[in-house]
Structure formats: C-alpha cells, structure tokens
Amino acid sequence: MTAKDFWFESTVAVIGAGSWGTVLANLLARNCREVRLWCRDEEQTRAMTTTRVNARYLPEMILDPKIRIFSDFERIFETHVGAVIWALPSYACRERMREAARFFRGDEFLFHATKGVEEKTLKRISEILKEEIPCARIGVISGPNLAIEIARGDPSATVIASQYDEVTETGVTLLANEMFRVYSSYDVIGVEWSGALKNILSVAGGALEALKMGGNARAMLITRGLAEMARFGVAMGGQEHTFMGLAGLGDLLATSSSPLSRNFRTGYQRAQGEKLENILKSLGGVAEGVRMAAIVRAAAQEHKVIMPLSESVQRFLEGSVDIQDGIRSLMARPMGREY
Amino acid sequence: MSSKRAKSHPAVQFKEVPIVKGPLDHFEKMRPEVLASVVEKTFEGYCNSSNGNYDLILGQALYQERFRLKRFHANVFSKTRKRNDERLWREVQAGLLRPSTEIARPQLLRKVLSHYSEEIGGHFDPAVYRVAVNLVPFGLSWMLNAASVKRFLPWDLTQSLESRMRIYGEVEHLKKLAQKGTILLVPTHQSNLDSILIGYLIYLMQLPPFAYGAGLNLFSNPVLSYFMGNLGAYTVDRQKSNEVYKNVLKNYSAEILKRGVHSIFFPGGGRARSGAIETKVKLGLLGTALDAQLDNHLAGAPKPNVYVVPMTISFHFVLEAASLIEDYLAEAGKHRYIIMDDESWQPTKVARFFWKFFSSQSAVTARIGRPLDVFGNFVDEEGRSLGPNGTVIDPKLWMTTCGQLRREPQRDREYTKELGKKIVERFHRENTILTSHLAAFAFFEILRRKYQDLDVYRFLRLSQAQRSMHYDEFLSKAEEYRRKLQELEEQRKLYLSEELKAVSTEEWVKDGVRQLGLLHDSPVIRIQDGVIFTEDMNLLYYYRNRLSGYGLSLLAEGQIGPGKDDSKGFLV
Numbered sequence: 068m069t070a071k072d073f074w075f076e077s078t079v080a081v082i083g084a085g086s087w088g089t090v091l092a093n094l095l096a097r098n099c100r101e102v103r104l105w106c107r108d109e110e111q112t113r114a115m116t117t118t119r120v121n122a123r124y125l126p127e128m129i130l131d132p133k134i135r136i137f138s139d140f141e142r143i144f145e146t147h148v149g150a151v152i153w154a155l156p157s158y159a160c161r162e163r164m165r166e167a168a169r170f171f172r173g174d175e176f177l178f179h180a181t182k183g184v185e186e187k188t189l190k191r192i193s194e195i196l197k198e199e200i201p202c203a204r205i206g207v208i209s210g211p212n213l214a215i216e217i218a219r220g221d222p223s224a225t226v227i228a229s230q231y232d233e234v235t236e237t238g239v240t241l242l243a244n245e246m247f248r249v250y251s252s253y254d255v256i257g258v259e260w261s262g263a264l265k266n267i268l269s270v271a272g273g274a275l276e277a278l279k280m281g282g283n284a285r286a287m288l289i290t291r292g293l294a295e296m297a298r299f300g301v302a303m304g305g306q307e308h309t310f311m312g313l314a315g316l317g318d319l320l321a322t323s324s325s326p327l328s329r330n331f332r333t334g335y336q337r338a339q340g341e342k343l344e345n346i347l348k349s350l351g352g353v354a355e356g357v358r359m360a361a362i363v364r365a366a367a368q369e370h371k372v373i374m375p376l377s378e379s380v381q382r383f384l385e386g387s388v389d390i391q392d393g394i395r396s397l398m399a400r401p402m403g404r405e406y
Numbered sequence: 407m408s409s410k411r412a413k414s415h416p417a418v419q420f421k422e423v424p425i426v427k428g429p430l431d432h433f434e435k436m437r438p439e440v441l442a443s444v445v446e447k448t449f450e451g452y453c454n455s456s457n458g459n460y461d462l463i464l465g466q467a468l469y470q471e472r473f474r475l476k477r478f479h480a481n482v483f484s485k486t487r488k489r490n491d492e493r494l495w496r497e498v499q500a501g502l503l504r505p506s507t508e509i510a511r512p513q514l515l516r517k518v519l520s521h522y523s524e525e526i527g528g529h530f531d532p533a534v535y536r537v538a539v540n541l542v543p544f545g546l547s548w549m550l551n552a553a554s555v556k557r558f559l560p561w562d563l564t565q566s567l568e569s570r571m572r573i574y575g576e577v578e579h580l581k582k583l584a585q586k587g588t589i590l591l592v593p594t595h596q597s598n599l600d601s602i603l604i605g606y607l608i609y610l611m612q613l614p615p616f617a618y619g620a621g622l623n624l625f626s627n628p629v630l631s632y633f634m635g636n637l638g639a640y641t642v643d644r645q646k647s648n649e650v651y652k653n654v655l656k657n658y659s660a661e662i663l664k665r666g667v668h669s670i671f672f673p674g675g676g677r678a679r680s681g682a683i684e685t686k687v688k689l690g691l692l693g694t695a696l697d698a699q700l701d702n703h704l705a706g707a708p709k710p711n712v713y714v715v716p717m718t719i720s721f722h723f724v725l726e727a728a729s730l731i732e733d734y735l736a737e738a739g740k741h742r743y744i745i746m747d748d749e750s751w752q753p754t755k756v757a758r759f760f761w762k763f764f765s766s767q768s769a770v771t772a773r774i775g776r777p778l779d780v781f782g783n784f785v786d787e788e789g790r791s792l793g794p795n796g797t798v799i800d801p802k803l804w805m806t807t808c809g810q811l812r813r814e815p816q817r818d819r820e821y822t823k824e825l826g827k828k829i830v831e832r833f834h835r836e837n838t839i840l841t842s843h844l845a846a847f848a849f850f851e852i853l854r855r856k857y858q859d860l861d862v863y864r865f866l867r868l869s870q871a872q873r874s875m876h877y878d879e880f881l882s883k884a885e886e887y888r889r890k891l892q893e894l895e896e897q898r899k900l901y902l903s904e905e906l907k908a909v910s911t912e913e914w915v916k917d918g919v920r921q922l923g924l925l926h927d928s929p930v931i932r933i934q935d936g937v938i939f940t941e942d943m944n945l946l947y948y949y950r951n952r953l954s955g956y957g958l959s960l961l962a963e964g965q966i967g968p969g970k971d972d973s974k975g976f977l978v
Contacts, residue, residue: 073808149809168794173803201793203781203804203821230823232816233807 074099074240077149081105082163084115084136085352086124086214087180088154093218094242095152096131103143104136112138124352128218144170150237151175152208153196156353157183157263160192164199171200176237178227180208182262182318183355189303189366191259206234207255208242209262209314211321213328217247224248226314228258250313257305261296261315265322266330266356267363267377268292272323273334274383274390288376289319295374299363302370330356337383338390360384375400413568415577415774418610420568425536428614429666430638433530436665441527444657445519451653452515460511464498467518467648471495474645483628487525494521515650522654528617528640538633539609542602574901575774575836577611579787580715583777584613586789587711588666590695591616594683594717594833595672597724598624604670604717605637607772617662618670619655619691638667644676656694663698663712673829679734681727681948682977683718683833683955686826693822696780696805700818703802703811711801713785714825716775716832720903722842722921724948731948735863771903775836781821782828834955838901839891845918846949848884849875849931849940851959854976862976866943874939885911890958900956922949951977 077099081092084106092104106112115121119130130136137143144167151171155163160181177200179192190198193205206229217223227238227249235251243249252258268288275284296319297310309315322328326335333354336346347354360381367374379397382388388396452463472495480488498518501509583589593604601620608616617638625631625641640658643651663669673687695712702710724730776784779791779801786792791799804821807814852875857865888906895902905917919938923930923945930945931938940946954977 068808070808165795168797173793173799174806174809198794201797201799203824204817230820233814 079150083154089121090214096133102134153179211317228252228255254309257309258314260300264296265319269322269330270334270356273331274338277335277338329354414573417577426614430530441523444523467650470648530638531636534636589668591670616668660694660697681951714778720771720838723923771838782825841918842922843952847953848887850950
C-alpha cells in the first residue's frame with residue numbers, strides 16, 4: 068500500500084476552527100477518508116454541523132462533507148487518528164495540548180500551523196508539542212497562506228518543515244492539490260521563526276498603507292524587515308535561506324500588503340488613530356503580530372540582535388511613539404553597509 | 407580529609423562480590439552463529455541498497471585498504487594481522503581484474519565480510535573473567551601495600567577500594583533494567599584505563615559482564631590483548647574507514663545487543679582530547695541500539711528493549727593528559743589520527759599511576775545516569791519509556807509508519823541524533839565536579855581576565871612570571887566560582903563532589919591544588935610564599951576544560967553555545 072492510499076483511508080484531525088483551521092480541514096478532506104475538526108465553541112460546532120459553513124470566520128466556504136465537527140476531544144479521538152494539525156492561536160496552544168495529550172498513542176504525525184511563539188519562554192510551537200504530547204514526529208506548516216484566497220481556490224504554496232522525511236512527505240500527501248503546492252524543508256526553527264516574525268512587519272505594512280505611502284516605502288520595509296527577521300532567526304538557530312523562501316519573504320510579501328491579514332488591518336487602523344483595544348475587539352480573530360512585537364523586543368535585547376523595525380512597531384502599537392515620529396527616527400538611524 | 411565521609415551508593419558492594427552470569431558466558435557457543443548472521447545481514451544490506459554493484463563497493467574498499475596498509479607500520483604483535491589483511495586484498499584485487507563470470511563478486515564480498523567479522527568478533531572465557539576480577543583488586547592492593555609502607559596495612563583491601571571508588575547515581579535502576587532488557591552503557595571517555603575501571607565497576611555492581619568495543623591499538627599489548635580478547639571485547643579499528651568495515655562493525659554491535667549481551671560504547675568515539683565532556687557523539691554505532699530493538703520487536707522477542715545508560719567518570723588526574731591536550735591543540739589531532747603509542751600503556755607509567763592513586767587520598771568518582779530509551783526518553787524502573795508529564799510511551803508506535811512497524815532509515819537516524827543530543831545533555835548534568843577541576847578552572851579563568859586579548863595559543867605561552875597571582879586573590883575569586891557551581895547544582899545542572907560541598911575555601915582549594923594532575927612529573931599548580939602559579943599551561947587547560955560547557959567561563963558571556971570555540975579558540 069502506498070502512503071497515498073494509506074492516508075486516503077485514514078482519519079485526520081484539525082484542532083482549531085479559525086479561518087486557517089477550517090481551510091486546512093477542507094484541503095485535507097480531498098486526500099483522506101475523514102476529517103475531524105475541533106471547535107472550542109459548542110454553539111458554533113452545532114451551527115457548523117447543520118449549516119456546513121463556518122459563519123464566524125469563513126462564511127464564503129462550504130465545508131467538505133467528509134468533515135465532522137466536535138467540541139470535545141473524546142469525540143475527536145474516538146477512533147484512531149493518523150495525523151493531527153494544530154491550528155490554534157499561540158497563546159492557547161499549551162493549554163489545549165495538555166488537555167488533549169492523554170488521547171495520543173504515539174504513532175500520530177503532528178503538524179501545527181500557528182505563527183507565533185510562547186510568551187516569556189520563547190518556545191516555538193513544535194517545542195511545546197514535544198513537551199506536551201507523547202509523539203516524536205512533528206512538522207510545521209507555514210507560508211503565504213491567506214485563508215480566504217485558498218478557500219476561493221486561488222493558486223498558493225506553503226512549506227512544511229520537519230526533521231523527519233516521512234512527516235514532510237505525509238504533509239505533501241495530505242495537503243497538496245492542483246491549486247496548492249507544498250514544499251518541504253528541514254529547517255524547523257527557521258520556518259517557525261519566520262512565521263512568527265513576519266506578523267510584526269505586517270502591522271507596519273498596514274500602517275504604511277494608512278499613511279498612503281508608496282511602493283518605495285513598502286519595498287524598504289519588506290527588504291530591511293526581512294534582513295532583521297533573518298538576523299534574529301539565525302541567532303535562534305534558523306538558516307538564513309529559509310527567510311528568503313515561502314515562509315519568510317513569501318509570507319511577508321503576502322501579509323504586509325494585503326488587507327485580508329488581521330495584522331495588516333491592526334496596523335492600518337492604529338495608524339488612523341484607533342485605540343489598540345478597540346481594534347483587537349473588532350478584528351474577529353487574533354492578531355499575532357501584536358503579541359509577537361512585545362515578545363520579540365525583549366528577546367532581541369537579550370540576544371543582542373538589532374531589530375529597529377520590530378521595536379518601532381511595538382512602540383507604535385503601545386502608543387509610546389507617534390507613527391510619524393517612529394518613521395522619522397527610523398530614517399535618522401546611522402547609515403551603514405547593507406550587508 | 408573528608409574523603410572517608412563519602413560513601414558509594416549502598417547497592418555497590420566491595421566485599422565478597424559474587425560473579426553474576428549473563429549471556430556472555432555462553433558466548434563461545436553462539437559466536438559462530440553471531441558472525442554468520444553479521445555476514446548475512448551486511449550482505450543483504452548491500453543486495454538491497456546497491457543494486458548489486460559489487461565492483462564499486464569492493465573497489466572503494468580495496469582502494470582505502472591499500473592506502474591504509476601502505477602507511478601502516480606493523481610491530482611484532484600486529485605483523486600477522488597485517489599479512490593476513492594484505493593477502494585478502496591481493497586476492498580481492500586479482501578477483502576484480504577477472505571478469506565477473508569467472509570470479510563471482512558476491513562471493514568475493516562475502517569473503518571480505520567474513521574476514522572483517524572474524525577480526526571484530528570477540529571471545530569470552532568465564533575463567534579469564536574470574537581471574538581478572540580477582541586480579542584487579544589484588545594488583546591494586548599490592549600497589550597499595552607497597553605504597554603505604556608507613557601505615558603498614560591499617561586497612562584491608564576492600565576498605566581501601568571502598569574509600570577510593572565512589573559510585574553514585576541510578577545503580578539500582580540500572581540493575582533492575584538489566585533484568586528487563588539489554589543495557590547499553592555509554593560512559594564519558596578520558597583515559598585508556600576507563601575500560602578496566604568500568605569493567606570492574608560493573609562487577610562491583612553485581613551485573614553480568616558487558617561486551618565492549620576496544621581500539622585495535624590496545625590489542626598490540628599482548629597481556630592486555632589476552633585479557634580483553636577473552637572478556638568480550640570486540641575490536642574497533644578506527645583506521646579502517648571504508649564503508650564495508652563500518653557496516654560489519656555496526657551489524658556486529660546490533661547482533662550482540664539483540665542477543666541480550668549488555669554492551670559498552672564510548673559515544674565520544676575516543677578519549678576526549680581537550681579534557682572536556684563530550685559535546686558531540688558518534689551516531690553510527692549508537693544507532694545500533696535502535697536497530698537491535700526494532701529487530702527484536704519485529705521478531706517478537708520477549709525482552710526487546712535496549713536501555714541506554716549514560717555514565718560519567720571523574721578523575722583528579724588522567725594518565726595521558728599531556729599527549730591528549732597536545733594532540734587537541736595541534737588541531738590536526740582532532741580525531742584525524744590516532745596516537746598508536748602514547749604513554750598510557752608504558753608499564754612504568756601504569757605502575758606509577760596506581761602507586762600514586764593509592765598512596766594519595768585520591769578517588770575516582772563514577773555516576774550512573776538516568777537510563778534512557780533508544781529515542782532519548784527517560785525510562786522508569788519497570789523499563790517503560792516515559793513521555794511528557796510522565797505518560798508511558800509504547801516504543802513500537804514510535805517506530806510505526808503508515809500503520810506498519812518497520813525500518814525507516816532517515817527517521818531512525820533522526821531518532822538517534824535526538825538520543826545523541828540527550829546523552830550529551832545528561833553527561834553534563836550527571837558530571838561530578840571535583841576540587842581539582844574547579845581549582846584548575848578558577849585559576850585559568852582568573853588568569854584569562856588579565857590577558858583578555860590573547861587567543862588560546864598565545865595565552866598558553868605566557869611566561870613563567872605571567873602565570874602567577876597572589877594566593878589571597880585566587881582564594882576569594884575561586885570561592886566565587888564555587889558559589890556559582892553550588893547554584894548550578896541546586897538547578898540540577900551538575901553534581902559537586904563531597905569535598906566541594908561543605909568545607910571551607912582554604913580546605914577545598916588546598917585539596918584541589920594537591921590532587922590536580924597528581925601523577926604528572928611536576929604539580930600543575932603550586933603555591934609558594936603567598937603566590938600561586940602553574941608550571942604547565944597545557945595541562946592546566948586540559949583539566950580546566952572539564953568545566954567548559956556550563957556557561958561559567960568569562961568567554962561564555964557572548965552567545966556561544968556549550969562545547970563551541972569562541973573567536974579566540976578557547977572552549978567555552
């Protein structure tokens with residue numbers, strides 16, 4: 068039996084029914100027998116089961132008939148699940164993993180699609196998975212994946228990183244289709260950190276848009292932002308070329324210029340003078356960039372990595388500096404060599 | 407001194423230790439079978455992976471072997487071996503020159519495999535083992551009595567051993583697991599004496615004899631060769647770098663593990679040249695643990711599990727320290743060439759080692775670490791693998807892919823890599839710091855502060871006058887380091903020896919300075935007229951390195967990880 072046949076006969080689970088989790092469930096449904104989608108909210112679960120859409124996050128997309136939605140882990144793990152994709156906001160990961168840990172046997176392949184790291188400990192999500200779930204084979208999914216576009220069926224690509232070939236191969240088998248390309252990588256650290264770091268710059272991208280700044284400014288933000296992302300990522304053990312790939316540059320390009328990104332919208336509204344808490348309330352989802360900006364500032368200082376852009380975003384978000392002053396002080400930094 | 411206070415783990419007995427039998431006792435009976443399956447398994451591996459391109463495999467091995475033999479200067483004891491090797495490879499060469507219809511390549515490969523497996527395969531003679539375990543303490547006691555004429559036999563033999571050998575850690579856990587599966591003991595490696603010492607400790611812990619890999623160069627000493635050859639040692643020739651040899655060696659190791667023969671590997675590959683704890687381990691042989699266990703699962707063996715047990719050994723002095731550190735510093739020496747004839751086996755040196763060992767109050771400290779499974783997970787007393795938060799893991803499921811229990815070479819290599827990382831981490835955490843290590847470390851680091859701009863090579867060449875400081879200055883700063891170590895011990899990042907725990911600064915420093923490299927021609931550190939100085943910077947560096955990797959060094963204040971060099975070439 069080939070791996071493709073095996074997975075076509077298997078059940079897989081997605082933990083988290085946000086917009087990305089819901090799209091992932093639909094992608095998976097094409098390549099396996101059954102997808103079990105875990106949703107925190109019972110009411111939403113019932114609604115999704117009857118209406119077959121995720122009205123809260125993704126009303127445009129009809130759920131594949133192979134998807135079954137549950138709000139308790141007992142039902143998700145009722146019979147054997149071959150692979151589990153975690154698609155939760157970073158702050159919720161550890162707690163949920165702890166709740167679900169006892170249902171795992173050990174041979175499940177784990178993936179996560181969370182673009183963030185744990186506060187204070189700076190642990191990457193794959194590290195948390197390793198600490199909480201009794202499984203060894205773990206991979207991360209990251210890339211320029213705006214959920215709505217994939218739901219529409221627009222062409223898109225992503226990266227799956229894992230130290231185990233069988234994990235990346237499984238990821239390709241489970242997710243790829245004619246409109247969705249899946250690349251593989253060994254650089255788990257680089258892929259996870261690029262996913263986390265680009266969110267901060269995406270906020271800055273939104274702010275530039277609100278100020279109606281042109282292509283030059285955006286290009287500067289993206290290239291210099293990428294440089295500092297890579298600098299930090301390498302200090303954390305990632306590889307530089309990962310940042311030039313889909314998970315780094317690719318994701319940065321997509322989210323720092325697209326109003327579909329929640330981080331982008333946060334920056335946009337904040338630059339128009341809206342209060343941060345009001346923005347977050349109206350967002351209908353989590354803006355990981357806001358959390359990451361605070362987390363990364365402390366970490367960058369500790370690791371002696373210079374990250375002027377991320378730091379400015381943090382100060383602009385918390386309100387300690389006005390956007391125009393922020394840009395002025397960034398522009399007034401001493402000139403240096405590009406590399 | 408407080409050394410009398412320090413007692414080994416209560417499960418270790420020194421008096422009337424019974425000899426425990428194990429699978430090695432029947433080794434002679436199963437040896438032909440072992441060798442045959444090693445040849446078979448290696449051969450099958452080539453059939454499956456290389457599409458039968460035997461010419462290439464044999465050609466590569468032939469090239470490397472001829473190159474090696476050309477440079478290999480045999481002595482009286484290795485002459486025969488060399489001649490046999492040469493004969494084999496001449497035959498292979500002649501065979502390869504003939505068409506394959508005439509000389510069948512698979513037969514030729516099998517011949518090479520049998521030759522290698524015969525060379526690697528050890529022997530075990532229970533009678534020799536009995537002699538050996540009695541001889542070791544007898545030899546030691548003889549030295550002891552000669553060395554301590556003044557005291558004239560105030561102790562009996564076992565008491566003296568008891569006060570010099572300290573064994574701590576998970577002794578009972580190890581003994582329990584030895585009943586439930588196969589043990590792979592992985593110790594730190596500093597000296598050629600380690601093998602003898604570990605062998606003896608195993609006997610003291612009342613475990614059955616273990617098999618272990620010993621460098622072929624050790625077999626050139628006839629007495630040693632006789633003992634090792636009959637005590638389950640199999641030969642490892644690190645000069646044979648060809649793939650065929652490596653595969654035979656790995657399969658031999660896997661085969662005996664599979665048959666429940668407890669084994670010892672030095673995962674660092676050789677003695678630590680720098681004196682530091684291993685920061686990298688060799689994964690080739692280590693991977694045979696997982697290999698053996700997987701085969702056992704597939705065969706439905708009753709005791710399939712292999713348990714990997716780290717062990718650390720701490721010495722106040724290492725017999726061959728001077729040549730090791732020189733080798734390390736000569737850069738070229740880093741694992742690239744093997745010292746065939748170093749001072750450690752010159753009989754006079756060995757005799758002096760034991761003499762000094764027993765005439766001083768020196769002690770060897772060994773610690774059995776927490777046992778691991780083949781993936782690097784901790785194992786409980788029942789032999790079950792423990793996952794996060796103490797959950798029990800079924801190892802079979804970690805080896806299952808697409809619903810099938812099976813070998814996946816890339817996956818298994820990654821598992822072994824994780825195991826290797828875990829062993830390195832455990833080595834550092836289970837390390838026992840002795841007074842001499844700290845004295846050397848403190849002295850070196852305090853001196854370093856004065857010459858921060860020098861790289862390691864220039865620093866080691868400081869003049870006599872530059873290598874000294876006031877004793878009082880040293881005392882206060884050395885005590886600061888001890889406090890840092892105490893903090894690390896509270897965080898369970900290392901262990902301190904009894905002498906480092908409770909006594910006053912003056913006392914531990916004196917003990918450390920006295921013990922440090924006691925066997926060398928001159929003391930490494932001396933105190934005279936209120937000045938403390940060193941005679942030998944290289945040796946100081948060697949002993950200091952035992953405390954590298956803990957972030958204590960002045961140089962560790964950057965972002966450099968343990969075991970790495972900083973820009974000036976010091977081990978951080």
